[in-house]
Amino acid sequence: MNSLLERAKAQGTPMVEGDLATFVWEGGEAQLIGDFNHWSMEQAPIALEEVEPNVWAVSVQIPVDGYSEYRFMVDGKPVPDPLNTHQSDDGMGHSNSFFWMPKAADTHLTQEQPEVPKGRLTQHIIDGENYIVGSQRTVHLYQPPVEQAVPLLVVFDGSAYLHKAKITTIVDNLIVQGRMQPVALALVDPSGDGRVVEYACSDATTAFIIKCVLPVAQKHLNLIDIKQSPGAFGIMGASMGGLMSLYIGMRAPEIFGKVLCESGAFGSDHLYYRSVIYDLIRYEPKPDIKIWMDVGIQEWYIKPNREIVPLLQERGYDFKYVEHNSGHNYPSWRNILWQGLIHLYGEG
Numbered sequence: 354m355n356s357l358l359e360r361a362k363a364q365g366t367p368m369v370e371g372d373l374a375t376f377v378w379e380g381g382e383a384q385l386i387g388d389f390n391h392w393s394m395e396q397a398p399i400a401l402e403e404v405e406p407n408v409w410a411v412s413v414q415i416p417v418d419g420y421s422e423y424r425f426m427v428d429g430k431p432v433p434d435p436l437n438t439h440q441s442d443d444g445m446g447h448s449n450s451f452f453w454m455p456k457a458a459d460t461h462l463t464q465e466q467p468e469v470p471k472g473r474l475t476q477h478i479i480d481g482e483n484y485i486v487g488s489q490r491t492v493h494l495y496q497p498p499v500e501q502a503v504p505l506l507v508v509f510d511g512s513a514y515l516h517k518a519k520i521t522t523i524v525d526n527l528i529v530q531g532r533m534q535p536v537a538l539a540l541v542d543p544s545g546d547g548r549v550v551e552y553a554c555s556d557a558t559t560a561f562i563i564k565c566v567l568p569v570a571q572k573h574l575n576l577i578d579i580k581q582s583p584g585a586f587g588i589m590g591a592s593m594g595g596l597m598s599l600y601i602g603m604r605a606p607e608i609f610g611k612v613l614c615e616s617g618a619f620g621s622d623h624l625y626y627r628s629v630i631y632d633l634i635r636y637e638p639k640p641d642i643k644i645w646m647d648v649g650i651q652e653w654y655i656k657p658n659r660e661i662v663p664l665l666q667e668r669g670y671d672f673k674y675v676e677h678n679s680g681h682n683y684p685s686w687r688n689i690l691w692q693g694l695i696h697l698y699g700e701g
Contacts, residue, residue, distance in 0.1 A: 357404055373415075374421070375411070378409040378427075381407070384426040385413070385425060388651035420457050460691060471521075476492075485558065502575050503537050508541065509543065509552065517684075552594055562588070562601060583607045586610070587610075587698070592617070595618065599617060615690070616686065619631070639669060645693035645696045645697055646674045647675045652680045662674050
């Protein structure tokens with residue numbers, strides 16, 4: 354009979370059976386961190402047991418429709434799984450190993466189809482007029498392949514949504530399938546080190562979007578007149594970008610009447626803050642906005658997202674809230690993004 358290590362090398366890891374994922378490490382003692390234990394921000398690392406000489410293993414229960422990213426910790430340093438060929442850049446300087454459980458898969462909507470008309474993508478450098486960290490910012494503009502004027506959807510962390518979430522391909526496919534109305538996109542990059550400053554409920558960032566980004570978008574894209582259709586534009590993002598999207602929707606609902614918030618960073622013990630968004634929902638007059646919110650069950654922002662829901666319900670907000678069996682990463686966000694787009698911009 355083959356040893357556990359031989360089977361792991363032959364099959365790849367983790368080895369999945371039902372709702373159990375078995376991780377195998379060869380070498381010295383190791384621990385496991387990942388989406389399933391909140392990257393040890395709120396839970397301890399998972400210890401592996403030595404099952405053969407210099408072979409360590411542990412089985413973790415994960416929902417059968419889940420997606421997870423993980424790393425081993427060896428001598429205090431993060432290490433990708435050498436027995437897993439699937440790697441993902443987490444955008445924070447790490448390479449994570451990842452896997453899909455048996456009833457989960459990457460959405461087919463990220464696949465370009467030869468027969469599907471593609472929108473036009475252009476890149477622009479925008480003057481920040483002292484509203485942002487640094488003087489300039491890169492913005493990608495997407496014009497859908499239609500003749501009529503369309504609403505605009507502003508996307509925070511624009512390059513990440515463009516390349517990691519494949520948002521323009523998803524929009525192309527949904528439009529041709531008749532599942533959402535055509536929209537234009539303004540994909541706005543953050544400042545890098547100043548991202549948290551810009552996205553933490555910032556009135557300066559709100560001004561930057563309205564005073565700097567919108568005029569450029571209106572110049573280069575075929576957009577509907579927002580004065581004739583108040584609230585027709587949308588705004589979206591993930592994590593801090595999701596928080597900032599909801600904030601701008603509440604501050605400027607006459608422009609941004611649609612909000613798509615993924616894994617909103619509304620509050621977190623490990624970040625030592627609780628966002629002002631709670632008080633805005635509780636005490637400010639309710640704006641006329643439509644909201645989509647999604648969050649992964651395997652992530653540390655699940656608690657504050659669940660806390661926001663009854664506040665929105667109590668105030669009578671028009672919103673939909675969805676939880677999914679994954680974590681805090683772009684594969685998780687892109688695989689439910691299409692549902693949010695249809696909810697906010699569905700043809701019917």
